[in-house]
Amino acid sequence: MDHEARAQAFENALRRAGIRITRQRAALLRVLALAEDHPDANQLFHRATKAGAGVSLATVYRTLSALEAQGVILKVEFEGEPARFEPADGKHHDHMIDVDSGEVTEFVSERIEKLQAEIAAELGYEIVRHRLELYVRKKP
Amino acid sequence: MDHEARAQAFENALRRAGIRITRQRAALLRVLALAEDHPDANQLFHRATKAGAGVSLATVYRTLSALEAQGVILKVEFEGEPARFEPADGKHHDHMIDVDSGEVTEFVSERIEKLQAEIAAELGYEIVRHRLELYVRKKP
DNA sequence: ATATATGCAAATTATTTGCAGTCAA
């Protein structure tokens, strides 16, 4: 799925939910579809601005909330940083953060997921969502 | 270890680090030693105040930072809430949060810890710290 | 046409900080 297709998919998801695609939102969807990293609201605001879209920071926040509510994007909050956002297509994953470089790597572990479910089940719970972050450093 | 002994242990750790035990800090250490839950700065402020200690919120924050820097307490940040604090004696554990009641349960999984280390190692990393939270709901 | 979205500026929340005075060691 290329960027344009991805942006289009986001747009469709919103339209389906009855959410209006304004010029500002279209621009943000495009910026989000292009993001390979995990940008925060302010970075998205700057990227959209640079791309020529006249968007205010307040609208960025409001749009991100709407997109998150529709399950189109995910909010991730790392320690001591403003919230970041990532497209929610692709499969579930967790994050590994290099504490020296700041680099973020995504990873999946079926086994960890399963263990988590087991631990919750033992106490009579089912998992609604979870958050797993590994703060790491390159080995010497 | 009873509460008083725990408070004493905290105090010793601070003294060892050359940190002065003021009336305010002593009071906060006592409140922290008593905490069975995971209170935030504001709750600690109220508990200390109720206990008759004249402490300001600014001092609560400054003291918590000092205690955290000394490894005496840990800061835990759950989604959408102010930071909470817990005594750092006892062994490492992760948290399970009941999304309906807010109840927090601590748990440990050697197997998950090990899998995390393996995943990091595969990419040439070692884990500095990690954060794992399960947001759960009672099964029907 | 009209409900929904936008921009701006002001409000909120959690936390931090400068400074002048206070106190533990």
Add this chain to the structure above:
DNA sequence: TTGACTGCAAATAATTTGCATATAT
């Protein structure tokens, strides 16, 4: 004695919101 600590009030940082206006459907 004196450098570390405290309280207060003001500053920050990230995010949210009220309101008058603009716009997508």
